[in-house]
Amino acid sequence: MARITLRQLLDHAAERGYGVPAFNINNMEQGLAILEAAKACDAAVILQASRGARSYANDIMLAKMMEALELMYPDIPICIHQDHGNTVSTCLSAIQHGFTSVMMDGSLKEDAKTPADYAYNAGITAEVARLAHMVGVSVEGELGCLGSLETGHGEAEDGHGFEGVLDRSQLLTDPDEAARFVAETGVDALAVAIGTSHGAYKFTRKPTGEVLAMDVIEKIHRRLPDTHIVMHGSSSVPEEWQEVFNAHGGAMRETYGVPVEEIVRGIRFGVRKVNIDTDLRLAATAEFRRVADTRRDEFDPRKFLKPAMDAMAAVCKARFEAFGTAGNASRIKVIPMSDMAKRYANGSLKPQTARSQAA
Numbered sequence: 001m002a003r004i005t006l007r008q009l010l011d012h013a014a015e016r017g018y019g020v021p022a023f024n025i026n027n028m029e030q031g032l033a034i035l036e037a038a039k040a041c042d043a044a045v046i047l048q049a050s051r052g053a054r055s056y057a058n059d060i061m062l063a064k065m066m067e068a069l070e071l072m073y074p075d076i077p078i079c080i081h082q083d084h085g086n087t088v089s090t091c092l093s094a095i096q097h098g099f100t101s102v103m104m105d106g107s108l109k110e111d112a113k114t115p116a117d118y119a120y121n122a123g124i125t126a127e128v129a130r131l132a133h134m135v136g137v138s139v140e141g142e143l144g145c146l147g148s149l150e151t152g153h154g155e156a157e158d159g160h161g162f163e164g165v166l167d168r169s170q171l172l173t174d175p176d177e178a179a180r181f182v183a184e185t186g187v188d189a190l191a192v193a194i195g196t197s198h199g200a201y202k203f204t205r206k207p208t209g210e211v212l213a214m215d216v217i218e219k220i221h222r223r224l225p226d227t228h229i230v231m232h233g234s235s236s237v238p239e240e241w242q243e244v245f246n247a248h249g250g251a252m253r254e255t256y257g258v259p260v261e262e263i264v265r266g267i268r269f270g271v272r273k274v275n276i277d278t279d280l281r282l283a284a285t286a287e288f289r290r291v292a293d294t295r296r297d298e299f300d301p302r303k304f305l306k307p308a309m310d311a312m313a314a315v316c317k318a319r320f321e322a323f324g325t326a327g328n329a330s331r332i333k334v335i336p337m338s339d340m341a342k343r344y345a346n347g348s349l350k351p352q353t354a355r356s357q358a359a
């Protein structure tokens with residue numbers, strides 16, 4: 001059994017200079033596809049469940065599914081992460097269900113829509129970190145609001161995120177504020193705003209530095225070389241899957257995601273966790289459409305789901321290879337959560353900034 005914390009996994013990734021995709025999971029097919037790809041590539045995995053996933057599948061179903069995946073793939077370290085937690089209790093109930101990592105997204109208020117101020121964000125994130133670390137669970141925080149630098153709008157694609165207009169300073173994480181936030185909260189990983197947004201419609205053309213601010217990642221990394229940076233909204237929305245989707249009755253308008261090569265560049269500057277949901281959704285639903293369109297007599301759902309799993313696994317493999325996750329799972333010896341808790345308690349896992357400021 002190899003349930004790993006986010007902190008240990010990202011420390012390993014930083015040491016060896018790779019990044020880890022964090023795939024969203026709602027059902028068995030996604031779990032099997034991600035783990036099959038991980039096994040084929042010798043890659044550790046981050047499986048993340050949103051609040052929506054937890055209510056869709058039920059916490060008990062999700063928890064048992066994670067256990068089943070651990071038993072089926074004993075050689076693959078699996079990190080189970082709460083995506084975009086909105087309250088302390090969401091994070092704590094995830095921990096009750098065996099999650100090894102939680103995101104407290106205090107960039108937005110509890111409604112997951114209204115942008116919050118710095119004090120609220122730092123306060124609630126620090127509280128979650130204090131509690132989670134007592135039991136060895138890792139914590140991701142977020143500073144800055146996800147949204148488009150092309151339109152100046154926050155993103156609300158999947159019912160979460162701010163819908164209105166934001167100025168450029170809200171849409172880009174400030175490196176000095178990031179240093180303060182990491183020191184004050186003790187987070188293990190920091191999600192940043194650089195112009196990415198959730199869902200399929202991120203950019204209307206292939207993004208340049210104007211709308212995808214990879215330079216901000218470099219600045220944050222220079223200011224916080226030991227902090228694990230997280231990129232949200234990092235699906236690449238592959239053109240080939242858009243084509244399959246549209247060729248079989250879909251109506252996805254022209255759109256561009258985050259190019260894989262930009263993520264790879266980010267990994268050279270401290271990006272360690274790369275959140276991907278849309279790419280697996282798109283590959284799976286493109287395959288549903290293809291089967292429905294080309295085999296009109298088919299009514300066995302497995303005939304839809306098996307090609308969908310193969311398509312998702314192919315996307316996962318491509319990301320494991322590109323981000324350098326491949327070939328590293330077997331090098332990891334999992335540290336139990338109780339040990340991680342001791343390390344937090346004795347201060348050895350404190351962010352470098354906090355230690356140097358305290359010194």
Ligand SMILES: O=C(CO)COP(=O)(O)O
Nearest residue numbers: 199233234235275277278
């Ligand atoms: O950031 C994400 C989940 O937190 C997912 O982003 P995508 O919509 O780009 O896949």
Ligand SMILES: O=C[C@H](O)COP(=O)(O)O
Nearest residue numbers: 024050052053158198277
């Ligand atoms: O927010 C990030 C993910 O894309 C999860 O989406 P969801 O809330 O629809 O499950």
Ligand SMILES: [Zn+2]
Nearest residue numbers: 158160161198
């Ligand atoms: Zn979202």
Ligand SMILES: [Zn+2]
Nearest residue numbers: 198232233275
């Ligand atoms: Zn996200």
